[in-house]
Amino acid sequence: MSHPAQENAINAGRLTRILIYTVLIFFVIYYLLPLWVMVSNSLKTLDEIRGGDMLAPPADITFEPWRQAWSQTQIGVEATGLKPYFLNSIIMVVPAVLLSTLLGALNGYVMTKWEFPGVNLIFGAMLLACFIPFQIVLIPMARILGMLGLAGTLGGLIMVHTVYGLGFTTLFFRNYYAAFPTELVRAAQIDGAGFFQVFRRILLPSSGPIIVVTIIWQFTNVWNDFLFGASFSGYSSTPITVALNNLVNSSTGVKEYNVHFAGAILAALPTLVVYIVSGRYFVRGLMAGAVKG
Amino acid sequence: MRDRFQEWVPRIVLAPSFAAVLIFVYGFILYTGWLSMTNSRMLPNNDFIGLANYTKLFGLKHWHIALTNLAIFGVLYIVISSVLGLFLAILLDQQIRNEGFIRTVYLYPMAISFIVTGVAWKWFLDPGIGLENTMHQWGWESFEFRWIKDRDFAIYTIVIAAIWQSSGYVMAMFLAGLRGVDNEIIKAAQVDGASGFLIYRRIIIPMMRPVFLSAFVVLTHLAIKSYDLVVAMTGGGPGRATEVPATFMYSYTFTRNQMGVGASSAIIMLIMVFSIVVPYLYSEIRHGEKQK
């Protein structure tokens, strides 16, 4: 995405350019609108939302909905706010991301620099696994987690996310290391470096960009996951996406829209921050995830 | 001694991941396949009943609704996202000032979860407090937009939200593709006297075929797997009006205690995804090999 704009540009008159900018700005508004709605309404009182204009900025800014969403609102049976679920998500995301990234890096290293017969078949199997609809594994996974005593625990979720993240992390590192000069590995071998020394001293120091891409990709996917969270989490291990959905779609009580919006922003905040801070790497991950092989 | 060990290290390192994928993906597919041929209810059992679950599945009105919805959702989502994505990419490719900012805005929805997207659009399209109410406030008293509450139209609101979420992504794919077009080809076309949109229509867009293919595969895959967005926006309702295969599978398996039928629906979903993805990956990998 960092390529310079090239001269595909149409030599257009002023009018056309004004039209182009108008359309582009229209879509800027379209994409920002839901975010604006969430932010402005999360700062309004419930009365103002009910009686008023959703697109208008808050008349009286109140942070009460945020406080409610974070630590007070009722989710399920307890009035804890989203805080514990936010923490659950963090406890789940960090090890799942680190583990799957590390394993992906090692797998990619083996698949490109230590090929042995059958390695491409293994890669094919892992690549295809990226695309299964996860519905296909829900039933057996629930059983296995039960057998391992991990049902309804964060440990179980960590395992699930690590396993189903492996395909993509391996793909990322494999494609990256495929372009890494094999002669460097050979030079290091002649210098006496073993399998892990080559990895740690030669490949890892040059893997910065792909590590960032992979971590962002995995972080986004695991944080935003709903299906596994809904299927395998228990009372004390519910991640934030599931908690948010419970909050918004609970059929009892008054609908506190402002609290819902504040909660939605809270749930979106970590990945949004990552995107804004390192958008370039995020896009690279998306591209790598789309164009395979 | 050390050398023999060194030779085995790579295999030992790869083994856990391979074993995990073998069991947790392929083993599980087989197990679900087996369950789909048993009369498992709340818990899995091993009473083999052949393809009875599939017969039952395709006799269910509920499943037909889910498939119809998937077809409507899938076609609109894929077509509109692709067209919109390509359109925006072409506009952004015209040496636009602040391109970086605009790109960032177009793409950010991809960073947030479908649940959040669902919440935002659910209330934004809610007649009581959302768009309709706002228009009334602005003085357009006759404005009516209550699709999300309407059995016949609710599925289209999901399309709207899904397009909002992923069209920026498609835009980014096309933009990368446009930037990859060889400058000299465009210059050659200009020398030939072609200009402006003609170059796009005749030269550049036809060269985007691989991007169309990638976008198609990614979007199809997302469409068939879509679960979160439906749950967050409509919960499959009103009634069952927005049920899709993913929600169908979940409810039959875990809340209606018809695990056998749920498993068979999961297998159908797998077949749908693989029939798109496998040929694609195969051709991509073969293409990659050729390039070597």
Added chain:
Amino acid sequence: MASLTTKNLTKSFGTVEVLKGIDLEIDDGGFLVLVGPSGCGKSTLLNCIAGLEKTTSGEIRIGERNVEGLHPSQRDIAMVFQSYALYPNMTVRGNISFGMEIRGIDKAEQERAIAEVAEILQIGDLLDRKPMQLSGGQRQRVAMGRALVRHPQVFLFDEPLSNLDAKLRVDMRTEIKRLHHRLGTTIVYVTHDQIEALTLASKIAVLEAGYLQQAGTPDEVYNDPANMFVADFMGSPSMNLIESTLVEAGTGLAIVISGHGGSEITLPAPDTPEMRKHVGGPVVFGIRPEAMTDPDGADRTSPRIETRDCFIEVSQPAGSDTFALTPLGGKECIARFRADARIELGAFAPVSFNMTKAVFFDPITTDRIR
């Protein structure tokens, strides 16, 4: 320092046999150049010697030691790669000391060794730079420094000069030769450039399609090629390989070559038992351009100069010489005239053949007829 021997070495990748029984020997302190077109197996052979590829069968000995199954780092070799393979994340100093660090050599000793190679290669002022900041020639020196610091039994070079521009390549060639002279270490050097092979080697091994075509001194390989492939591959411009017919002429043998427009020339051929077997049939007459000259430019020390009229089609002045193209045996042949020789195009001119340099090949087997 040690000798190096390979015995009946084979290597297959899957069903593809890349090396088909290579027997090679280089003496202690020798400079062996493996040369051949790309895909001939020369780099694979080098990698097998280094231990980077496992051999399929056969034996490699460094000194008296069979190195089969030994890790590359335990073979007492050092290698310079085509891309130099400098670790991008380390400084020049780090690149040179990495191997010593892995082997657990103490810091002071490392510093001493680095200083030594830095002095030999004059890279002292580059030690704290990263490879990215170096020019091609400097990278080349660092790569050699990394190899040098190990004091190996055998140096392996894998096309080390192919990434340099023409001028630098000549400089580095001289440098490598000087280094070899100074250190006296056995070197195995892979290149596809036959000039590099001729200038550097004490022994050249010509490989093609996984077979060793010929191994010998540069002089042997150049003047006494074992087959048509070697004759054609070594030397630039390459040897003229001219189709001819071998006939009896009086008491001896002669070859008849078709020339321009139905003309023919006849040249005497050596009368040996092997040659006699081909009488009446086709043989390939091989002669290098420098043995086909204008009469005034002919080698006066040669006892057997034969001068014939040949039709000159094109001339290509090349500074020190002028190449004249003449059709012989249905092909354009190159003769090397003095730069100031007067050449008239489109006419017959006398050409002197130095028959002491002539070689003959069997057109079917492509082997030499002696």
